[in-house]
Amino acid sequence: MKYMLITGASSGIGFETLIQCFKKNIYPIALVRNIKSFNKNLTNANLRNNQYATIRCDLEDINSVENIVKEVKKITKKLDHLVLNAGFIETSAALMTPKLNIEKHLNINFISQILIAQSIAKSFFIKQKAGTIVAVSSSAAIDANEARMAYAASKSALSTAIRVLSKELGRIQIRANVVAPGLTDTKLMRNSTEPDQINKFINELSLKKLGKANEIANLIHFLSSEDSSFITGQIISIDGGIR
Ligand SMILES: NC(=O)c1ccc[n+]([C@@H]2O[C@H](COP(=O)([O-])OP(=O)(O)OC[C@H]3O[C@@H](n4cnc5c(N)ncnc54)[C@H](OP(=O)(O)O)[C@@H]3O)[C@@H](O)[C@H]2O)c1
Numbered sequence: 366m367k368y369m370l371i372t373g374a375s376s377g378i379g380f381e382t383l384i385q386c387f388k389k390n391i392y393p394i395a396l397v398r399n400i401k402s403f404n405k406n407l408t409n410a411n412l413r414n415n416q417y418a419t420i421r422c423d424l425e426d427i428n429s430v431e432n433i434v435k436e437v438k439k440i441t442k443k444l445d446h447l448v449l450n451a452g453f454i455e456t457s458a459a460l461m462t463p464k465l466n467i468e469k470h471l472n473i474n475f476i477s478q479i480l481i482a483q484s485i486a487k488s489f490f491i492k493q494k495a496g497t498i499v500a501v502s503s504s505a506a507i508d509a510n511e512a513r514m515a516y517a518a519s520k521s522a523l524s525t526a527i528r529v530l531s532k533e534l535g536r537i538q539i540r541a542n543v544v545a546p547g548l549t550d551t552k553l554m555r556n557s558t559e560p561d562q563i564n565k566f567i568n569e570l571s572l573k574k575l576g577k578a579n580e581i582a583n584l585i586h587f588l589s590s591e592d593s594s595f596i597t598g599q600i601i602s603i604d605g606g607i608r
Pocket residue numbers: 372373374375376377378379397398399400402422423424425450451452453473501502503504505545546547548549550551552553554578
């Protein structure tokens with residue numbers, strides 16, 4: 366049995382990543398802030414509570430991040446995969462984006478995720494001489510979309526930090542990769558993108574459709590699995606063909 370820790374597992378891409386664990390004999394550990402929306406999705410998916418473990422964590426709160434390794438160690442002595450998926454976005458014009466908004470993006474999307482990666486690598490992966498990290502960045506970090514300055518910058522920071530980790534940890538066979546989704550049909554996307562913007566965006570894509578959370582989860586699982594054993598330090602776009 367393998368173990369996978371997933372941040373932002375309550376909904377969307379994180380929840381689909383958790384669901385796919387069952388087909389692959391992976392025991393998922395869900396880092397969850399909003400237990401209500403997680404429970405609702407679990408009930409809809411008919412899951413029993415012995416099929417996964419849950420750790421409560423608000424990534425805005427540094428103390429709750431520090432507690433994660435302790436909680437994981439109560440569940441398992443070995444951890445195989447880390448998926449840094451949780452994300453926050455609040456759109457605003459670049460010149461009108463307040464400091465607090467920039468800090469919130471950086472704290473949730475970059476600093477907390479990297480603190481988790483550091484402590485999981487130190488407590489599990491380095492001792493095991495094995496482990497994978499997959500971080501969920503965004504096409505916004507590549508395309509620098511309007512009204513997403515703080516979000517795109519936080520995701521760029523995340524992508525770059527993961528590539529640095531891949532270089533420092535590669536010699537002990539720890540792999541670290543980034544996925545960069547384009548518009549994917551989830552709560553985060555619907556809450557941050559106007560319907561007319563969505564239609565305009567779809568029209569500009571080669572595949573003329575939105576991504577689905579399970580399509581992004583497929584790539585996360587591929588990059589976590591032995592099927593990608595020679596891939597590390599990459600940022601892989603999964604966006605229906607933006608360019
Ligand atoms: N959907 C897209 O079009 C798209 C495109 C590019 C990249 N992404 C990235 O994909 C990832 C997953 O997002 P999604 O699209 O699947 O949307 P989602 O369903 O809204 O999932 C976002 C997840 O992040 C968690 N989260 C947000 N703030 C948090 C905090 N302070 N502490 C702990 N968890 C927090 C949410 O938890 P709660 O349930 O508690 O809110 C939720 O589980 C994000 O990193 C996002 O930036 C999405």
